[in-house]
Structure formats: structure tokens, C-alpha cells
Amino acid sequence: MHLSGPLSGKWTATSLGLLSILSTVISPAAAVKEHDFKKCNQSGFCSRNRAYADHALAASSWTSPYTILPESGAFKDGQYQATILKTINDNGDTVRLPLTISFLESGTARVTVDEEKRQKGEIKLRHNSKARKERYNEAEQWVVVGGLELDKKAKVDSKDKTQFTVKYGPTSNFEAVVKFSPFSIDFRRDGASQIKFNDQGLLNVEHWRAKVEKAPEPEPEKKEGDEENKEGEQKDEEKKEEPQGPDESTFWEETFGGNTDSKPRGPESVGLDISFVGFEHVYGIPSHASSLSLKQTRGGEGNYEEPYRLYNADVFEYILDSPMTLYGSIPFLQAHRKGSSVGVFWLNAAETWVDVTKAKDSKNPLALGIGAKTSTHTHWMSESGLLDVFVFLGPTPKDLTTKYAELTGTTAMPQEFAIGYHQCRWNYVSDDDVKDVDRKMDKFKMPYDVIWLDIEYTDDKKYFTWDAHTFKDPIGMGEQLASHGRQLVTIIDPHIKNVENYPVVAELKSKDLAVKNKEGNIFEGWCWPGSSHWIDAFNPKAREWWATLFKYTAFKGTMENTWTWNDMNEPSVFNGPEVTMPKDNLHDGNWEHRDVHNLNGMTFHNATFHALKSRKPGELRRPFVLTRAFFAGSQRVGAMWTGDNTAEWGHLQASIPMLLSQGISGFPFSGADVGGFFGNPDKDLLTRWYQAGIFYPFLRAHAHIDARRREPYLMGEPYNTIIAGALRLRYSLLPSWYTAFHQAHVDGTPIIKPMFYTHPSEEGGLAIDDQLFVGNTGLLAKPITEQGKESADIWIPDNEVYYDYFTYNTVPTSKGKTVTVDAPLHKIPLLMRGGHIFARRDRPRRSSTLMKWDDYTLVVTVGRDGKHAEGDLYVDDGDSYDFEKGQYINRKFVFDGSAKSIVSTDLEGRDTKSIKEGDWLKKMKGVSVDKIIVVGAPSGLFAGKKEVKVESEGKTWTAFVEYNAPEGGRAAFAVIRNVAAPVGADWKIDLS
Template structure:
């Protein structure tokens, strides 16, 4: 009987394999429980295991999340029996074996091997009783620490014997060190050792609970995790690499690389619930100029609307919104308004009327519109699962539909977990019904964690639509609170309603690092804390930390005291100004890092083990981290510190950013600190482009000259890149950008075209830049120069076309640095600066 079953299964395999050829998947086995098992190759080291019933209605997350199509042409599947298969790719393999398939405890054992090492062993129950609650257990024989599973206000390294809930919820006054779900979820885990890194992505958008196993629970003492989703299918991606950055790039290949944000969005954002009127907004804007503090974006929360009806304005307090936006934009700044997913049920409100007539609201099981309470009162929720609804929602952003909007107005979407005040767990009923454009129904429980992601997709599409017909399509800027795998393709996110407390400041660092490891690079936390009132010391320290958040915004609750940067006393204002000035000076470096993230699938902020994967003492470090590949930062996040511990990896030289003093590598160093101290260190072997002139906004910096920070490694070498474009549109996709490589070796600093992994869609456009280098700061020279000269085909604009000229340069020693002044070498040109000793 078993022999007959095996023969039938083999026949079914052959038939199903032919049927699945068009979607590039290989069917491995059909199980007696009525489930099928698929394995797919997604690049050499990425293999996917999918287990689902042969028949049934199961929501497929991958239809809208997976960014790239699978390529199974290199996949080799050999099945010794109907219950045992070996799947081989060029650099990875997976053995899938069925056990006890005729019993109630039937399961698969999956061994994933990469780099000659079995890095992941998974047990997947496939008995009939598990088909509605998919689960698996993964163990990692080579790993020392596990990371990921955001979002939780917890430490960076995952804790043993703790169950992390992935269920997007609006949690009022969320607790620290609590593994319960909050606003967003990414079901991705990274297992790391000094020799190997493995990633597991369980792509299921239902509620999921992941218990981190005690090491002693496994026979070999390996760390592990037990995953269990409420409903759906097992759809798991295994990623293996030599280090975290390789696994990170593989993850980005699956769910998408982050979009390249416009430059203004990397500046400082000023927000509160709520700026009350046009005059209030203009006064805040003028305050930044009066106190000489740069900022880029002013935000409006829900009170700017007419009765909390989104895409409207309170015309009593904001009688001419277009004039307000244009007044702010005249200084190179932008505005943001909030647009939540709940829609007020009020006849005559155009959004509600259209959503009702088109049937675009989420439904109840009986077919009526789902209703609940949120900020406007009785509300319904747009069914963003329906592509037709997303397409319609996108039209609301068009300037002829959204009265008072302009191209300088951007979007904040909040409460999109979705938050429902009068419902269990303050969220949508799990039995609420979504409909696809074709009319197919799916219950909310299947896609709950994706709701905010789908909202973000629609808003992103809306911004593109509002920009259509312009000379160049502008890149959107959207901030979301709720998110899922793939949200990084469309928006920034922030960690929600934190508190003005020191422990919330400190915990923001591992929260953001965990998100970054899970392929969400454009992340931030509300500086100053959303709830309660920060004292001056906390506000200053939070801004000093916030300059190293990829997304940098201050925000506050309606009932808090006003806290614009100049309201904490003259000394605090000076310190806040100095910190924000550092952020703006680093925008060329930060923008270049975001471009690399977009092009390569890397990230912006990185735990130390990401850059130094072999140093086991760094695996749990979360207060000192990398800001891009070249800066080590250690924000002061504890009250009243007189001494601050900075952890310096042994794998590099480190220099104090302000003095060039060389620090001792491989040490935990206590440094004396004052309220003016911001611990920043450059990595030996790096070159960092900056702009040092203090301006009112990033737009005012476009033509400013550069200062290059050159930090030498143990061989006296260094390397860095500068990427620049128009900072605002998609013209870079048609070749309108400059990507320059800066290199120092044997006393020679050179600028050339950078080797790039980014390939434009076409090269129909070009980009011109008049930016030049006005200063070079060099850390780590073993002796003082005798002579420094610049050689270029265009030095100071004085050379004849194509004729190299040499200009002798002045320099001086400042602290432990050599500062070369006014080389005036154009960044778009090839040039050399030569140091003679």
C-alpha cells in the first residue's frame, strides 16, 4: 500500500511539475495530508520552501510583496522517493524529507546548506490538523545570536525563552522590553556566528508568534525559533551567507530594495499634534530662521482637517492652504499633512460618498460596510487589498482633487495597523472581509499585518499620479506607522508613540537597528518623545542622538508643552543648533549611503557586528553602532553621564571626528563628556564628503562646496564615494547623476568615476554639477607634508580644455589633522591632490 502510494505520488509530481513550469517552480512532493511542497530558487544562496493544501482558499502574500521574479532554471531536484528530495543550486542545497506521513504527527525535516555548512534545520508539521495554523521550528547549528523580528521595544539580540508576537497593533503607552506586537511586523530572523550568517523569512501576514528556544532544548545546543501563524500557508525563504551584509542583500532581493528618498526628507522635520493655524505655522517657520537652525519639513496633524475628514482643510484656521505651503516652499522647505485610512461616514464628504458608491470599504461577513470608531467618530476603512480601491485612492492625491495641495505637500499615514478604537485589541475584526478587484473574498485575519503596507502602496501611487505630466516625476515622501515586508520600497517609518523618558531614548537605538537588519533602512523615532514633557537635558541628548537616525523628526502630543528647539534656554538652543548643523553637514555622505542602499540592498545604520562579523564581543552591542559604512557613533542616552563608554572594534583604525585623535582599537573606552559632547569617530580607510556651510534648508546647500574627511587605514589608504543628482526626481533612472570615487594611496588623493552596481533604465539624461572641493581634512598622516599640489584638467576653472594644470595648495595642522585649503577641484572632473613629504 505504501509502495502504491509512492508510485501515485511520483506520477502526481511529474504532472504537477509540468503544470508549474510556467511559473518557474519545481514541485517536490504531494503529501497524503493533501498538501503540496514546492521549492524555488531565488539566486544562488536563496531557496524557498512553500507548503500549502492542494485545494483551498489561501491568501498569497507574495503576490504583492515579493519584488523580483524567481529564476528556477538553475534548480536541480532529485527525488529518491516520494518523501525525500534533494534540491541543489550552484551555491546552496536543501534536503527535504517526509516523516510519519500517514500519522497525525506527520512532518518534514528540511536541511538548508550553504558554503558547505548546514546552517538551518527546520521541522515543518504537515499533518492535516496543522493546515489552518502553519508552523515550523528552525534551528541554527552554527549560530551564536539571533536578531530581527521587528517591531518590538526590546534589545537587539533576541532573548531565549521569549515569544515575540508579530501582530500590528495601536498600543497606547507601549511598554519597553515587552515582546507583544506594536505597530509593524517583519517576519525575518537573522542567525549569526563569526563564520556564518543565515536568514529566515516566513512570509505570512497573519498574526504570528515566534518563540526563541533555549539552546539546551536542542540536542546540539544550537539556538532556534518556533514559528506559528494563525492562518495561511508555510512560505519560507532560506538565505545563507558568509556575513550579515550578504544575507541582508539577499533579503532585499526578495522583498525589494529601499527606494531612494528625496534629499529634503533626510533633513530635520518639525512636527506636533497640532500646529493650530496658518499664523502658527508661519511663526514656527520664522523661528527657525530667527535662531539660525536649519530644517526642511513642517508637519500638520489631524486638527488641520475639516472635522478630521482627510484630504480637506479647516478653512477657518487654514483659510488659504496653498499660500501657506508656497510661503514655506519659498525658503526651499516642504510641508506634510496626515491622511489616515479610516474615513468619516458623513454624507456629502466626497471620499466617503465615492468609497460607498464604488464598494471600496472593507465589509462585514454579512456584506455591509465594516464600521468602527476612530478619530472622526463613526468610520469605515478603505479596502486597500482591492487594487481597484488602491487605484481610486491614488486619484485623491491629484491637486485638482485635493484642494489646497501643491507639489510641495507630502504625506503622513498613521493609525493604519489599522486602529479601531471600539474593537477587540483596538484593531479590525479578524472576520472582516476584503475583496480583490476580481471579487474574490479573503478574511482580514489573513492579511492583517499587510494592511498598512497596502495603504502605503496606494499613497505612493497617489504621489506619482499627482506628479504625472510635470517636466519630471518627483520622488514621493511618505511616513507610515504600520508596515510589513516590502514597505521599505515606498516609505519611511517611525517607532510610534514613545515617551519623553530616558529609557525610551535608549531603547530607540536597538529598535531602529533591528528594523535596519530586517531591510527597513529609512527609520526613526520621535525626538523628545511623543508623550509627556522632556526636560532640557533629555531634549538636547535626544536631538544629539536623532541626528544619527536615518529619519530625523521631532514630534509631540497635543497635551504637551510647546517644544520648538529654541524653547529650552539659550545654552540648549545652541547645543541643538550645533547638533542639527552636524546632521546637515553630513547630508552628502548620508545621501550617498541611501543611494548605495537603493542600488545594492544594503542599509544605513548598522550594528557593529554587521561591519565586523568575526568579533564576538560585538554581537550584542546596541548603543554604539555604524552610521553608514564609515562613521561610528555612540549617542549619549543616559541622564547625567560624566563618562561615556564607547566600544571600538579591533578591525579598523578610529579617529575622533572633531580632532583627528586616533583612538585605541579593540577597546571599551570611557570618554569624559559634557552636554556639548557628541561621540563621532571616522573609520580608518574611509573618505566622507560633507558640506560645512550652515544654511536654512537642504535646498539652500545644493551649490555649496565640499569638505572631504580622509581617514587613513594601517596602510595609509582610504576610499569613499559621492553620489549626487537633482535630489528630487526620477531623472537619475535615466542617467542624470554623478557617482564619483574618492581614493587616497601613496600620498595621492584622486577623484574618478565610481564603479557602480547601479544601472539606469536608460541614459537619455545627463547631470551637471558646479560643486567643488574647498577643504580636505586628513587624519592619520605619519608626518607633516613638505608640499601639496592639485593636478586637474579643471582646477578653479582656469585650465584650458583637456590640459592638466598644477596648483600649489596651502595647508595647516589643526589638532591631529592636516587641513588642505581651497583646492577648488570640481567634483565632476578627474583630479589628483598630491602630498610630498
């Protein structure tokens, strides 16, 4: 039965079942049902690996059964290859595991363990399954885009019968000490241990085995005295110290929530303990609604009982302070302590759990040269695939993000509109509704760039269609938006409605491009449209077909200002196990879904990204695609958001550490639904959320279909004015945000940065996750996230001077101290760190597109020494890929009190006169730095001065100066007006 509208038509048992599913999913009053998602003890491989760890750590004489066969090893051109023997029983039987340790030019090391016995090919295993038998080994093809060049200068420094040492890295100060028996690796920097593999002996590679059907054991014949002996036998069992082997009950089949996973390949998990020696704080592995510094997961006060889980899932109304899985996964974890940062990237796309424990070092840490007394031990467990781990030895947080970016890529350079404000709800009910919101945002002087349409715009939940009754004129709607410089985003999900007379599903079937079930037939599940099929974006032919659907001639009603939102791509399957796809489904190449689950959302996101690049021949524009599900590498193709949050103060608080975690994990273009998706925020909460949201790299308000309308202009005064002021602050700072995005695009630097990232030597900041720096601006924000709070306690990481952004007051504080600043409802706690220069555009506009040719203001915050400040500005056309051809402006600004000057030069040292100018660069010649505000202005340079000399391109002219002496707590400041210095040219202001 197929539904017409959300839930209409003839009611059958099937449709009533779907009604039950949907009522569970869309009820705004229902919190997430934790029992719908597995705990570790309900996941067979996690339970087995945890039990393995319990036994290994409890046994006084435990020895890991994994040994390198020394004679099998060879080191050549920066790579070591050998065979690990796993002893599997008391008879000495072994399994051979090929080992590769690669030392890369970047200084990153890679350790890969496979299984020799698995045979390639598509073979029948069980239940008519066509799943492949070997371990999944194609994650690298999706995730890694560079940085794999071997370090041919790496060399074996020492070797004996028990171990060998490799020296590697750009300065050869990294070492890997590889021990043969039991197998382990100690990664060192400057002679001190940083990361250890298998130090606790938890390496576990569940090898291939044929299923042996056991005959039922006959009932023993009852004898006299049996009952009396039973208690004694039970006591004898309890006395046995050694376990009888792993629990085999979930080897070949596993049931959860009424769904059965056939597991045709049997047990095949990989597990490994990774220890961070002397590191108390570890970060990363998003996404979880948890603190930035990860908590322990083996119980105890303030800790979790469950491991952090990485298994992309549609978690409805997620709970806070939990290691529970969410919508996306990035298995990149980093550890930090004063003077050192290290990290690991676990390249595995299957369901993964990570235990985190901390322990005092048993040895004197000073003997190791590290000065710390606590180490963090992590235990990684994945259901299938290779054991494939990259090791980064830092030593700084920036080293980690840069080297990780070399492997997985950097965030895509966005269109400039994408970093403006996005207005969304489920759902704007008609094209007239959209146009009315557009007009009212202008009426109340609230800037925005994008309005969004959720699933109700379609004809009966059929994507690439419009509801002819409510969206009668999508072109007219799009044209009105375009006339105001605005964009439209429409939702396109991966589930395709299974109904007759729908060409998209007909083609999906006829071209055989859908995900299959375990028998190799097209998989059918339930989602918003009812009965649905899922595009298999792992299939290159499916991706080619997908691109044809987005062409303007195919998706009629879309225009050049129409973009895309990919939701539900975990994938969400309402009647599937854990609200997702069965693990024994099959994808292109007959890989099981269990192998690629966490990659699935990324492949769909990628397919849409490339589809938008080919909508019309010759239209080379940067796409915008938002995704809910993601994996390592997703940053290359768009933005993400944290999913279905709730209109509660706790969710506002949680958004900041969640987004900081995304940033340091390589996916900085991230945001959270402003106002909360579920529920109805009161006016104070909504206002504070906008004030926090302007510091999200991706800024979007969104609301559930059952939530009251809450467009920001509906709040009334004084809220309207306060929210409009917050949005205008975001828009005035767009040049600096865009510059930060460019830096992220170049080298993976986070856009918003936690304290440990900017001040890695300050131990007091290692666990702080409620304040942030924006790019390289020196802007330090501490959003108010508590109800009724009218002040902010801001931790100051250094001895530099800090100024209030709005008043220029000097903040009285010192390094490592906390300063309390007033923050009534209308005030955003925002400080400016001395020593920086950042750019603004101060003329209020209704969209970023309309700001394109406005002049700039530079804000100079003079450092405590009164002599220095610097910053940068990156500008391009904000739309095309011409920046890859040199069509951009990248300036460095320096205030030098000693030289008595403010200077602009090309940041890269380019001879900009030699660049062939396109239309955009030519037009930018008319855009200038119009005003410079110098906060903390030295009186010796500015007091009594009325004008200064400006020099550029052989010409000299005068700009006017207004000096304001310090007053009360306010610092001195000077305003240089009518600077008229071309933003793309070299220039100098002489302050002598």
C-alpha cells in the same frame, strides 16, 4: 451621531461610549493596557500550537505525523513538487498537502505547503459570511518583486528510499537534505548543517474540516457511590499520557475583550519549528521594543514568557523590553555567529507568533565544523494562509540583506529633503502658527526641511479638507515655506468620516470601495472622526479613486511642496478587537481580514505613494509618505517611525536597537519621535535625544497634543546652541547620508549598521546594540542615552586607528576593547575609523534645498598603515527620477600614500563624457570639491608642503596646503584648500 470637533454635540449613549474610547486612547497619563492585547494563551491558534509543541517536546516517542509520499515527488528545473500526507487520526486517515521546494538562481531556497482539499470560490460558510474557503495565497503579489528565477543548475546529488539531497547555489556549495518520513529538511553550507525545518517535529497544518454540531449530552443518571468514584476517575485521567486532541473551544468562534470572531473557516493555522544549528544569536522580526539580539520566550531569568508577536496594532504608549506586538511586522529573521550568517523569511500576512529558545548542542559541535555549542530553535505560528518560507544561507550579513532585497525590493530613493530634519507636533494650531515656527527656526539658526500638520488642520476630521477658521490660507502658508526651501506634510488616515455632505465618504460608498463586514455590508467602526468607514486599498479600483483625491485640483490648498503622512493604518479601530479591525471583515476578493491584516497598512501606504506620483500630469517627482504600519516590502514606498513612544530615557535607549533591527530587516528609512511623543522631556533629555536623533535615518521631532511646546529654540541657553550644533552636524553630513541611502536603494544595505553587520567575525560585538556605523563613512556613533552620563564606553571592533570627529585626537584602544570618551552635554561621542573618505557640505544653510549648489569638503581618515583610505559620494538632483536615466554623479575617492595621490574616478567605471547631460548635470559642473581634510596626515607627504598640484580634464592648477603636526593626543592633519576640482569629473591631486 456624528461629532463636530473632537467631542461636541448632543450627548447620546453612543457618543458617550465613544468618549470613553477616546479618553482611553488619548490620555497621556495612561500607559498601554496590556490586557487590551492578547497573550498567546488568549489566542486560540497560538495556544494550540504551543500545546502541540509542549506535547511533542515532552513525549519520548513523538513522531511528526507528516510524511512525503515519495512516488508523488518530481524534481525538474530547480523545483521539487510532491505531496505531504498528514495522518489525522488512529484510523490512518490523511490530509494531502501539496509541497513545493524551489531552488532559486540567487541561492535562496523556498518551501511552500498548501492544502489540497480547499476549494476555490466565494461560498457561503457560516453566519452569512462570504469569505473564501481556500487558503490565502496572494501575499506574494504584494511582497515579492523579483528573485524568483529557478536555478536550473540545481540537481539531485543523491537519493534513497528515506531521503534525497539537492545541491544548489551559485557555487553549488549549498545543500538541502529532504527526509521523507517524518518530513524534514536540513539546509547545509559546505557540508555543515545551518538551518533545519521540522527537526523538533512541530510542523502543524490545521486542515479544513466541516463543523459538526454536537448534540448536548444527556445528564448521566446519578447512582449510589458516584461521589466516591469521582476522585478516582480524575486520577485515571491524569495518568493518560496522550492528549485527547487539540482544544476545540476556539475552532469556530473566539471571544476577546467583548468582541467575537466568527471564524467561518474554522481552524487553519500553520506552524513550523526552524532550528539554527550552532547559532546563539538571532535578530530581526521587527517591530518590538526589545534588544537587537532576540531573547528567549519560554521563561527563565532575563527571558520572556510570551512569544514575539507580529500583529500590527495601535499600541498606545508601548512598554519596553517586551515581545509585545507593535505597529508593523517584518517576518525576516537572521542568525549570526563567527564566520556564518543565515536567515529565513516567513511569507505570511496573518497574525504570527514566534517562540525563541536556545539549547546546548548534544553533539560535539566540532564534528559539524561549526565551533559553537549553542543552537537557537524558533517556532513559527500563523493563524491562516500558506506555509511559505524562504531560506538564505549567507554566509555574510550583507548576503542576507542583498538576497532579501532581491525578493522584496529596496528602500525607495528619497527626496533629499526627506533625510533632513522634520518638525512636528499634534498639532500646529493655525497657518500663522506654522509660519511663526518657520521664522523662529531661522531666527535661532536651526536648520530644518519639513513642518508637519496632524489631524486638527482638517475641517472636523474630514481628510482632504482644511479648517476654514484656523487654516484660512494654506497656499500662503505653503508659499512661505517654499521660499525657504521647505516642505509641508499633512496627515491622511484610512478612516473616512461617515457624515452627510462629505463628498469623499459619499463616493466611497457609492463606488463600493470600502472594507466590508462579514455579511458583505460596509464596515462601520470608530476612530478620530467618530463613525468611520475604511478604504479597501487591496481593491485596484479603490486605489485608482484614492489617487484622484490628491490632485492639486481636488485637494485644494496643497502645492508641489505638500506631502503625506499615513497614520493609524494598522488599521486602528477604537471600538474593535485589540483596537483594530475584526478578523472576519472582508476585503477585495472576499478574503478575510485575518488573512491580510499585516499587509493592510502596506496597501494603504502604497496607494498614497502612487497617488502622489499622479497629482499633476507630467510631474514625475519622488513622493514622500510616512507610514506607521508596515510589512515586508513597505520599504519600496516610503519611511516609517516607531510610533507612540514616551519622553523617558528608556525610550531613547530603546530607539537605537529598534532602528538597527529595522535596517537589517530591509526597511532602513526609519526613525523614532525625537523627544518622545508622550510627556514632557526635561532639557537634558531633549538635548541628548537630538544628539541621538541625528543618527536616525528618518529624523523627526514629534509631541502629543497635551505636551508642552518644545520646538528646539524654546529650550534657552546653552541648550539652543547645543541642539543647533547637532542639527548642523546632520546637515553638514547630508552628502554622506544621501550616499548611504543610495547604497540601500541599490542593494538593501542598512543605512545605520550594528557591529555584527560590519565586523561579523568579532564575537564580542554580536550582542552590542547601542552604537552604530553610518553608511560606509567609518563614522562610529555611541549616543548618550542615560541620564546624567557624561562619558561613553565605545567597543572597538578592530585594530584600525580611530580619531575623535571633533578634535582629531587619536583614540588609544585596540581590537575588542572598550574605550571611554568624554561626553559632557555639549559633546556627541563620534569617532572616525581610519581608512575612509566621506563627504560633507560645510556652509551652514537653513534647509537642504538651499545647499543644492554648495561645494563639498572631503574628510580623509588615513588608516593605521598610513597609506590608504577610500570612500564614495553619490549625488543626483534629489527630487526627480532622472537618476534612472543616468543623471547622477557617483564618485570613488582613493588616498594612496604609496602613489602619493588622492584620486577621484567614476565608481561604476562609466565614461561620464558620453552621458548626455540634462539641466541638473550641466549646472553641477559649477560645483566642486573645495576642501580636503586629511586626518592622520603622513608627515612625509605633507610636512613643510605649501601647495599641491591638481589635474582634471586636461588642466592643471595649484591648491594650497596647511599642515598641522601632531600635538598632545591630536593626530597630524592637513587641510588642502581651493581644490576647485569638479565634483562630477575625474581628478587627481599629486602629493609628491
